Amino acid sequence: MEALSTRGTAVVQAPPGTGKTTLAPQYVLEFLRDAGRTGRVIVTQPRRVAARSSAARIAALRGSKTGGEVGYTVRGDRKVSAGTLIEMVTPGVLLRRLLSDPDLDGVDAVVIDEIHERHLESDLVFGMLAQLRELRGDLGDDLVVVAMSATLDAAQFARLLGGADGPAPLVDVPSPVHPLEMHYATSRDSVTNRDRRDRSAVEDLVTATVRRALAETAPGANGTGGTGGDVLVFVPTIRGTQTVASALSRDGVDAVALHGRLTPAEQARIVSDRSGDGNHGGGDGPRRVVVATDVAESSLTVPGVRVVVDSCLSRVSRRDTTRGMSVLVTETASQASMTQRAGRAGREGPGTVYRCLTAAEYSRAPVASPPAVLTSDLTAAMLDVACWGSPGGTDLPLPDPFPAPAAEAAAETLRSLGALDTSGAVTGYGRRLAEIPADPRLARGGLVASRRVSTGTVAKVLAVLDGGAGPVDDLTRNLPSAKDPVVARFRRILEDAATQGGRTGSSLHGTDAVAYTLACSFPGLIAHRVDDREDGGSRGSRGAGPNSPGSHGQRYLTVSGTGAVWRDAGGTGAPEWIAVADITGASTRSTDGTGAVIRAAVPLTESLAFEAAAPLLHDEVTCTWTPGGPSGRLSARRVRGLGAVELASTPVSVKDLAAGEREKAVRAGLARHGPGVLEWSSNAAELRRRIQYLHDRQVEGYPDVADSGGAVQLTEFVVPDLAAGRRPDLAGLLRGLVPWNRHLDTDAPTTLTLPSGRTVRLRYPDVGSGGPVVVVTKLQDCFGLEASPEIAGRRVQFQLTSPAQRPLAVTDDLASFWAGPYHQVRSEMRGRYPKHAWPENP
Template sequence: MVDLPFAAGRRDLTDALASRGCAVVQAPPGTGKTTLAPQYVLDHVRGAGLAGRVIVTQPRRVAARSSASRIAELRGTRLGDEIGYTVRGDRKVSAHTAIEMVTPGVLLRRLLNDPDLDGVAAVVIDEIHERHLESDLVFGMLAQLRELHDDLILVAMSATLDAARFATLLGGEEGPAPLVDVPSPIHPLDIRYASSSESMVNRDRRNRSAVEDLVTATVRRALAETGSGDVLAFVPTIRGTEMVAAVLSRDGVPAQALHGRLSTAEQAGIVTGHSDATRRVIVATDVAESSLTVPGVRVVVDACLSRVSRRDTTRGMSVLVTETASQASMTQRAGRAGREGPGTVYRCLTAEQYAKAPAASPPAVLTSDLTAALLDVACWGSPRGTDLPLPDPFPTPAADAAEDALRGIGAVDASGEATGEGRRLARIPTDPRLARGGLEATQRVDAATVAKVLAVLDGGVGSPDDLPRNLPSAKDPVVSRFRRILQDATSSTSGKSHPDLRGSDAVAYTLACAFPGLIAHRVASSGNRYLTVSGTGAVWRDSAASSEWIAVADIAGASTRSTDGTGAVIRAAVPLSGDLAFDAAAPLLRDGVTCTWTPGGPAGKLSARRVRGLGAVELASSPVSVKDVSAPDREDAVRAGLASHGLGLLEWSKNADELRRRIQYLHEQGEEGCPDVADAGHADRLLEFVVPDLVAGKRPDLAGLLRGLIPWNHPIDDAAPTSLELPAGRTVHLRYPEVGTGGPVVVATKLQDCFGLQASPEVAGRRIQFQLLSPAQRPLAVTDDLASFWAGPYLQVRSEMRGRYPKHPWPENP
């Protein structure tokens, strides 16, 4: 144990805990911090006479189980006794457990259920630099909890130089928390890049196995070119790790896949190493990047790809996408080859492509859907996390969208506080909308089937492509946990469920309840084109595409490469009856008269139709007389039309258009009394006068209405004149900028007209721009600083022009 580099940091860590009760550890992967730091913290807890266990978070289940097993082995105890773990769907702890490894999601749920963390003496947050959303929330909540319970020991561990930032946040008013820095020398690495034809960036994206084929070929090359040591190959997906391992195994190469869905025994067989001289290949997801160390590795093959969380606007949820890894990630992977001696690294990119990769991956809070996170902080008592010491605040647009979604399902109130329904949904470990859909589905589907579908949609087991044929086993730990939580949640409600759906109907209805916005209706003109209730057009290339209604489980947005130019593509769906579609999306049902206003002519056009539909799907429509629409509804239609099309599409006379430009220009220069008339979203006072005329079918007097907006004591003709008298006696027209462009006032005139004008005049404190013309009305110069023009560029213009136009004056001092 003392052979690990982190042993050198023991005294610094225990001294920091003794003096401040908190610390930030900075140590690269492979130093042993995950193995040793929890034990050092436990020794400190016991030495200080504190009661309670040490909780250690690991961002991945495989790392939590593996590190618990490793620490138990070093301490000579059985896993589950002194050292245990709890991950989603699997737990090994006892009343004697002193160190418990958990994932951040598990600890987050505990914090929401028990904010005081009774029975916990210390928390260690490992791999905090990876900036997963749940890790950020756990860090912020625990840092805030320490302000009330300063006896809670808190340690954050990072593998990057970002540690100082966390030390500042963790230390609070007392100043930055102590920083324990334990460097680890890495043996020399021979880094080899791919040729352009073998680069991952240049792969054939139409080939679904292109990534795995390139990695397999590179592994074979690495085995041929290097003489010793195991090979660790990084592939972005679980499916990819298994494909590469299977192909290599068929060729007689000992190959194993390493990912989070393996059992504890399977993981242990890989990470404990081997004693014989046979070279093996470990094909891993990024779980082996920083969370755990695989012994015996001297060669790394890096696909240079990462699976990252991105907000999918089509579904309004976070999805995992594959993209080029960051340089920081590739550097950490490469370091795995140099822990035990000189190593070799094969990158599936060219050197130029590596240099163009992003330096670091953005934190998940900036790219992910925030609906679940907003509900968590609301349940914590901090709506929008405004008072939490988070590493990064929630981005406002994403937080607004998430809060709107939570209000839509009744999870938060108008002030962002969690409701009783929100707290019930927060107890279900999935996206709140999936949780609500699951609870809704249990009214007509048995909890076991709902649990199986939720487990697939949440990414825990199986694939949406398998629905409804191959549902996961009821014995799967993730399924069992979902079922237990659903049964507990529904047993506390007064309503009784009446499961009456079975088989495909049960799966389809559960999907529809989970994603009501993705219920889709076939477009009559095409057999495989559908329109979702949320308004997305998509293609479903499936033999069952004749179904009128479908419940969509997986859809690729129009921006993805898989769409082949056809718009969004439905990748997994289940046929759904119309009755079930209307039942699942009942709040989206609309049946009434819709009034719209469109521009055109002096007053535009109002029209009305009676429409029956489900969200964006229109099922029946017939025209009705506008006279049958109430006056308030007609006014709302005009306002909506103006907001959509803009004020600029009204019929503006030349006088009214110029007046609007002048008012907007003064507004942009900050002139008092001049309102914003750029668009219908700001011109509220103008709309008050325009809307009644348009509703009545009259042409509004726009010029008169605009003049009515200007206070009598701020005459616009003085503040923004329409003309300018030049020294030579000529009066020129002032051209104001188009609304919304932010440009200057412009004068186009002959250069000779400006002789005697020493400096550029101003309108509302901003200089007029002069477009100076030759005697033949051709451009000579553009300037808003005549004084500088006369002193410099004019001399060059004079020398070129006086010979061409000798009859016109060209004085040396104009």
């Protein structure tokens, strides 16, 4: 209260079990009412399950029902009323609300819970609220903002939240920690040693660990008395929760799965306190096993838990360059995450934790997970900040700035969608896309597909692709119900958009409708079957066709240029075109060398493929220049294709092309191969070495003629001749590059006259090697030469030989050689070559 009274903001750091999620919002509300303010308190929770359960818990504490004084809003579900004072929301809901109502009218305070998890939407909400707080403060309408977490870089968030007035106050809430008994896996039973080819390997290992935990922690176990209590199990996927719960249920165990796709009633039943019905795990009733994803890692409390079994795996968002967007991958959890999970066993008393890693593997796990902003696709985030009025997010007080490469890739994607203009500002179409709660590419695909597909079907497909309504395994048969709240919301938004933008009617149905929606959403993932004849016989040389015995499946090439294998293609009847819903990287050995696997796809007709990816259709003449011979070789073809998929290719006479097209091809070829691939005469090659040597020695006036350097002038001089099929005069062109007031033969002579009267040739280093100028000569020829001569400030290297032309010494410092090593050479050689001079003072 003191922090809010003095600064109107605070950063609360409190470990699990302190009640911050349920108590802090009420303290904030009390502060507002004492100050005579009547606005609502918004509280963000990173997960829908936590938002619902927290609202129910606060409502119960205040003696009301959910939807009255305390309510919640999550995607596809809302329980609020005009009298709601505290509203629990997910960060995505608040983000959309900020974009539609930047002033947050009627809201006096926002509490951001579990901010340490560093979800991308939470970071954006934090930055926008910090900025909004300053703006509203200038207008005399302060917005109270509180950030809370169990583990948090408190100083960083306090600095950003405090703004120009200095860091926000830190409120540290200590909490007693009940002791935890830790059990680690053996190396044989560790999750890292699972058979990764077995899809149920993780679930089998976790199930075995739960059975062990139930036996060892049962009251009276081993005569010592176990901790008893319910068991909370963490697995990375929804499928995993269902698999483990089913396996335990067959053993007669009261096991339930807890994840974000359960109905609110099902979630409430699992997280409700059972102590009132005599079934609390800590009492005399049967023990319960709750198998959960990371929804139970923080914020959400499952009463009665005294034992935690942790798979030590997490399902995290990572940017997939194959798809150009974020995908979920399973990887080892961070130590911070595993500590959070373990703490769930010590909320109500001493607990026991079983980790499916060895102690050594735990110590090698990352200390903390990287923020999502550093690993995720930023397309949606870049659109959001542009809608906020901060293109690129450069002036937002974000915990971490957008990484430049990922931000530029996202901006380019948005420009290609028409969502951003060339300056990075949001367009009207971009604002329409931002109104749809999905990745901008999915939003654009939904709008386009709705012109030919019913909004009901489009909504179902988008709901699945956006990860909110079931798996993508078989979209043609596993589409969610129209009553699904996520589907209903998508349909409502699409119908509103269709009313505004017009539509041509629902002309597509069934598989075609699903495939077309997919193709519009991911036009770059439209894929074409790759046959042996299209592959130049490379597969035939390995003796395996795409569907022959031992093959890994049918190969496809996506419009964006990714090769992949579809193992469920259906043998010889594999469709020619498919719309890909899920593609992932895999070992090249298991994918016929393509390195990617198509996990889900729907057959697509050619006409629908062309329509969905119309901007990627091209019919053009391509000209290429390849080295070889005096002038290289020009070739041209007319290519019709869809992105990287070549549909037809026919030769075209180079003579029919304009000179500019031929010269463009030559420039591209030289840029790719470098001028070193030209057919250099010995005279021209030596000239090039001499000029480059002087350039490397920074002698004024001599240009860079190296392959990897800036040989722009030379390239431009030879292009017209090569484009016309003529051999260029490289020696003449090189001399023409040297300014008239520079004297190449003086600055870089080709010969050196020695005291013996013999003239030797100077050998300049190869272009790009950075070596010295070299002279190879007999040692006797150098008698009388006191020191090594210099060219462009660098001494010439002498490779001295015996009278029989055998190597004796290499030096670029003759003075030092004569004073030292020469005497050893003299003592060894004068007996062998007595007819030659070996003076003591050479």
